[in-house]
Amino acid sequence: MARLFGTDGVRGLANKDITAELALELSVAVAHELGGQGAFGGHRATAVVGRDPRASGEFLASAVMAGFASAGVDVLDAGVLPTPAIAYLTKRMNAEMGAMLSASHNAMPDNGLKFFAKGGHKLADDIEDRISERVGGEWDRPTGAAVGRIRPFGRGAEFYIEHLLSSVPARLDGLRIVVDGAHGAASEVGPEVFRRAGATVDVIGGEPDGLNINDGYGSTHLDRLSEAVQLRGADMGVAFDGDADRCLAVDADGGEVDGDQIMAVLALALHDRGQLVDDTLVATVMSNLGLLQAMEREGITVVQTAVGDRYVLEEMRAKGFTLGGEQSGHVIMLDHGTTGDGVLTALALAQRVVSSGSTLKELAGVMTRLPQVLVNVKGVDKSRVDSDAELRSAVSDIESELAGAGRVLLRKSGTEPLVRVMVEADTQDRAQGYADQLAGVVKERLAL
Numbered sequence: 448m449a450r451l452f453g454t455d456g457v458r459g460l461a462n463k464d465i466t467a468e469l470a471l472e473l474s475v476a477v478a479h480e481l482g483g484q485g486a487f488g489g490h491r492a493t494a495v496v497g498r499d500p501r502a503s504g505e506f507l508a509s510a511v512m513a514g515f516a517s518a519g520v521d522v523l524d525a526g527v528l529p530t531p532a533i534a535y536l537t538k539r540m541n542a543e544m545g546a547m548l549s550a551s552h553n554a555m556p557d558n559g560l561k562f563f564a565k566g567g568h569k570l571a572d573d574i575e576d577r578i579s580e581r582v583g584g585e586w587d588r589p590t591g592a593a594v595g596r597i598r599p600f601g602r603g604a605e606f607y608i609e610h611l612l613s614s615v616p617a618r619l620d621g622l623r624i625v626v627d628g629a630h631g632a633a634s635e636v637g638p639e640v641f642r643r644a645g646a647t648v649d650v651i652g653g654e655p656d657g658l659n660i661n662d663g664y665g666s667t668h669l670d671r672l673s674e675a676v677q678l679r680g681a682d683m684g685v686a687f688d689g690d691a692d693r694c695l696a697v698d699a700d701g702g703e704v705d706g707d708q709i710m711a712v713l714a715l716a717l718h719d720r721g722q723l724v725d726d727t728l729v730a731t732v733m734s735n736l737g738l739l740q741a742m743e744r745e746g747i748t749v750v751q752t753a754v755g756d757r758y759v760l761e762e763m764r765a766k767g768f769t770l771g772g773e774q775s776g777h778v779i780m781l782d783h784g785t786t787g788d789g790v791l792t793a794l795a796l797a798q799r800v801v802s803s804g805s806t807l808k809e810l811a812g813v814m815t816r817l818p819q820v821l822v823n824v825k826g827v828d829k830s831r832v833d834s835d836a837e838l839r840s841a842v843s844d845i846e847s848e849l850a851g852a853g854r855v856l857l858r859k860s861g862t863e864p865l866v867r868v869m870v871e872a873d874t875q876d877r878a879q880g881y882a883d884q885l886a887g888v889v890k891e892r893l894a895l
Contacts, residue, residue: 458559461503474514498548500655516595529691531788538567629665633691673701694789729771741814
């Protein structure tokens, strides 16, 4: 049986894969599992629930709240807010659990469920597995006054905005910024935070109607942001995804600033202030070699993890590091939050521009992105990636030819019979040529 939880909650086509019935049963199971872990402490538990603006979130959030309440959990309905806001509010309100309805950067027809434990932390794999085992099981239902109560949590957005502003050491007066809300969860709070911080704000992708989330706007569609920044003479632009747990940016010339460059800028800012713990940044194996080279020049160590923000977060929490993230723009700043936060990232980036007196283009220029090519090879036996001698030899030969000026990475898909071939080199043509060459070897050697 396939695992119910993926790398970031449960996600799929709303009302087909992600149904009201599943949402209700999952929330009941979450309440029982966390209760079994002693999270309730002998009193009635509380859950904070939020969602992004997609239409299906309306009925799915109702189902989640119904499930919690039926299990005897009081619910604070925070409405439309970013995922990191729900994580923060779970911690601030001392709630035993939180739930977010969102499919992140996916198209509108999808939706998903993300759950948080006490303190606003994502659930560990073993807890997710136990929750899955409880779904649909028999249980004793509370009655009368023992059932949970559902109340609107109108102060949630204000609490979150105050939290974000507390992370900005100085105002952003004089900065003009374009904010792309992806017609998503940060469409209101994102621009509002920048206005209160003193910036002049232009907004695109800020009119969610339940159907247009991520549709041509947001961190996966930067063309409109690039055009808007140049047209309006802004200093920079930032784009969130649907639930605003990630952020990408563009400079004043409309050039993309990806997650690796953002991490480089923020790492150097913390390093200069003596606040980068052990002078270490945590990134995944997919981060560009240019990031590693730039950090090495600046005396900063890069610890690499498997792909996925949860693995970055695990390493950070285990070793006490405070900055990490992914090339996709999912940046984690543990001094200010328990998970990736796109609005927080954007604020920190804008603060560095203002405090340094440099343009974003100049700051991002600390690293040079090597051309990176990714080829997906389908229909292969991914289990033999590490054991096939001829394939390993082909990888070794290409690495020798690159001679430190690039790298090769083979990744097995977690859900499909697919192997991802990633090659970085000093030119796009070399990267593409080596990637195609190695993809051919993968297809031949690992054919099913």
